Each structure stands twice: as C-alpha cells, then as structure tokens.
Amino acid sequence: MTAIIIGGTSGLGEGVAQALVSKGWTVGITGRRLERLESFQQTYGPEKVFTQVMDVTQDDACDALDALLRQTGAPDLFLHVSGIGYQNPTLEPDKELRTVKTNAEGMVRIVNHFIHYALSCGAYTPEHKAHIAVVTSVAATAALGSAPAYSATKKMESTYVTALVQLTHMQKWPLLFSDIRPGFVATALLNPDKHYPLLMTREQAVRHILRGLRRRRRVIVFDWRYKVLCFFWKLLPRAIWERLTFVNN
Numbered sequence: 001m002t003a004i005i006i007g008g009t010s011g012l013g014e015g016v017a018q019a020l021v022s023k024g025w026t027v028g029i030t031g032r033r034l035e036r037l038e039s040f041q042q043t044y045g046p047e048k049v050f051t052q053v054m055d056v057t058q059d060d061a062c063d064a065l066d067a068l069l070r071q072t073g074a075p076d077l078f079l080h081v082s083g084i085g086y087q088n089p090t091l092e093p094d095k096e097l098r099t100v101k102t103n104a105e106g107m108v109r110i111v112n113h114f115i116h117y118a119l120s121c122g123a124y125t126p127e128h129k130a131h132i133a134v135v136t137s138v139a140a141t142a143a144l145g146s147a148p149a150y151s152a153t154k155k156m157e158s159t160y161v162t163a164l165v166q167l168t169h170m171q172k173w174p175l176l177f178s179d180i181r182p183g184f185v186a187t188a189l190l191n192p193d194k195h196y197p198l199l200m201t202r203e204q205a206v207r208h209i210l211r212g213l214r215r216r217r218r219v220i221v222f223d224w225r226y227k228v229l230c231f232f233w234k235l236l237p238r239a240i241w242e243r244l245t246f247v248n249n
C-alpha cells in the first residue's frame, strides 16, 4: 500500500507517515523543510520513503507533486495535511493572508492537481478508488473570533471536499473522500504558552485518523468530546455565537 502525504515534515502528517511506514506502507512525503524530509528518509529507508520539497503556495508545487508521483506511482491514499494557523485577535494582515494562501489556495492547487492525475493515470477503478483525505479542523464548523482566517479557510476546505464528493457522484469518478476534523492537538501549530481546552496528544490524534481512514469515513471528527461540542455549538443561534468570548484565550 502507498500513501502520499502533503505536509509530512512535522505534526499530524509526520505522525501518520511514521505510523503507515511502521505498518509496511510506502510513503511519499512533502514539505518545505528539506532537512526534515531527509531525516525522515534516513530513519525509515529510501526503499520505503520518497520525498519532495514542496511549497503549496507556489505555482511549481504541481511540478513537485508530479515528480513525487513518478517515484511512488498511483497512491492508495492521498492525504493533504499542509496548513498553518494563528490566533490573530489583532488581525495582523500578513498572518491572515498567509493563512488564506496556504490553507485555501494551496489546498485547492494540490488536491485539484491530484484529481486530474487520478482521472488520467488509469490506476483507479470503481473497485479500487483513489482515497483523498484532507485535514481540515473542528474550526470548520464554527467561526472563531480569535482566528478569523484560520476558521474561514478550514470551512472553505471542508466545503470544497463536500462539493468534490457531489461532483464525483455526478461524474462517476473512481474517487473517495474523507474530511478529517481534529480538535486541538499538541503540535507546532499551537502556541506552547497558551492553554487549549480538550488538548490531545499527537499519538491519540494519529490513532483516530488511521481508524477513520481504515473505515473509509467521509467525516472524521475526534475525539468524542469534540463531537458533542460541535453538535451543541451548531445549535446556538448566530446572535448568541457572535457574543461568545470563550475561544479568545
């Protein structure tokens, strides 16, 4: 089995890549940090790990993906994890715009390019579909005042996946999608000086992700506390939600 993980140099992507290689998968991982790609390949072996430097915000990211696909062949799983996020209560423009460029534009660029590859490579059939998964966030289900661009781009990613699922049904494409929505996970994305409610370890999160992917879940929310939270906050009237301040810590 083969997986491509876009954003496998740290955090959730690296954790999933490590777990899959340990289970005997071949993985192709990307990221901007060459030294982290090289170190991962040295640890797990060049016969099991292929790497490619890629910045999803750049036009040449699609060439980088093609170069990786030439090494791995058509993967069973295509996992898009790359993303950035900030709490930005002072609305620093640079942070907001970088977040949009990476999470929204970058994800569309890469997932779109992979779909074109999947539809033309001849490797996928109704019996063997390409499994495309995108790590969004529980933030996709709520607008967070302390992280406007982050929550908006996560909702955009999630909506994009939903639209792709409908399009796939319309076109009868041999594709399968998962929308992975973690709650807070202790990775470099979070500010180590802040307190995050219901924080999970990376190992816990990786276990949830792998279980959801194995079961081909369309939406993977974890853990159960976030499922409950999402259920209730979706019921709140907008006027009440807009006056809440609990997420600004």
Ligand SMILES: NC(=O)c1ccc[n+]([C@@H]2O[C@H](COP(=O)([O-])OP(=O)(O)OC[C@H]3O[C@@H](n4cnc5c(N)ncnc54)[C@H](OP(=O)(O)O)[C@@H]3O)[C@@H](O)[C@H]2O)c1
Residues within 6 Å of the ligand: 006, 007, 008, 009, 010, 011, 012, 013, 030, 031, 032, 033, 036, 054, 055, 056, 057, 081, 082, 083, 084, 085, 102, 106, 135, 136, 137, 138, 181, 182, 183, 184, 185, 186, 187, 188, 189, 190
């Ligand atoms: N941690 C959480 O609490 C949490 C909760 C919900 C959702 N998520 C989502 O999980 C995903 C992974 O985040 P993480 O928590 O694992 O944080 P992380 O350790 O900072 O990982 C982020 C990954 O994205 C890659 N990346 C960032 N900008 C990129 C760019 N311009 N081009 C290519 N790759 C880029 C990074 O690689 P390079 O730096 O090497 O490029 C790294 O591999 C994100 O989409 C995030 O929104 C995280």
